[in-house]
Amino acid sequence: xxxxxxxxxxxxxxxxxxxxxxxxxxxxxxxxxxxxxxxxxxxxxxxxxxxxxxxxxxxxxxxxxxxxxxxxxxxxxxxxxxxxxxxxxxxxxxxxxxxxxxxxxxxxxxxxxxxxxxxxxxxxxxxxxxxxxxxxx
Numbered sequence: 420x421x422x423x424x425x426x427x428x429x430x431x432x433x434x435x436x437x438x439x440x441x442x443x444x445x446x447x448x449x450x451x452x453x454x455x456x457x458x459x460x461x462x463x464x465x466x467x468x469x470x471x472x473x474x475x476x477x478x479x480x481x482x483x484x485x486x487x488x489x490x491x492x493x494x495x496x497x498x499x500x501x502x503x504x505x506x507x508x509x510x511x512x513x514x515x516x517x518x519x520x521x522x523x524x525x526x527x528x529x530x531x532x533x534x535x536x537x538x539x540x541x542x543x544x545x546x547x548x549x550x551x552x553x554x555x556x
Contacts, residue, residue, distance in 0.1 A: 421510070422506060422507060422510040422514045422517075422518040425505075425508075425510070426518065426521065433522075433526055434525075439527055439531055442526060443495070447494050447498035449498060449501050449505065450497040453489075454488070456475060456477075456488050456489060456490030460475065461475050462475075469538060469539060469542030469545070470496070470539035470542050470543065472491055472492050472493040472539065473492040474496060474500060474542075475489060475491075476488070476500065476546050476547060477550075478547065479550075479554070480554035483511060484509040484510060484511060485510055485512060485550070485554060486508060487504045487508060487547070495536075496539065499532075502522070502528075503543055503544060504547075506518075506520055507547055512551040512555045515551035516552065520540075523540065
């Protein structure tokens with residue numbers, strides 16, 4: 420599945436939740452089911468610069484697709500990062516680089532975030548792009 424198709428599916432799946440607070444709660448809940456991020460991977464190389472919360476994202480290219488792990492010290496931030504990671508998980512590096520996360524606007528998530536959180540999410544997106552760019556060689 421392409422990243423664009425996955426984005427459309429995520430928008431459809433989360434869009435059925437009409438109440439914005441319930442939608443954010445669902446986003447946070449998605450992150451709780453993710454595997455733990457290894458403590459040894461909490462390095463400066465994986466730390467996302469530009470986030471007030473502590474956020475780490477690591478990624479690698481396997482079998483033609485990007486695979487990511489992440490951690491954040493805030494449940495809300497962890498949920499938002501999980502949404503971005505779920506969007507890009509399995510996509511080719513080129514697809515990851517080419518697809519902007521419009522789901523944040525389309526689901527009304529950006530509207531309810533502080534400017535600081537929006538800037539932090541943009542930093543996570545940039546970090547994911549850097550990982551994908553590195554995978555291209």
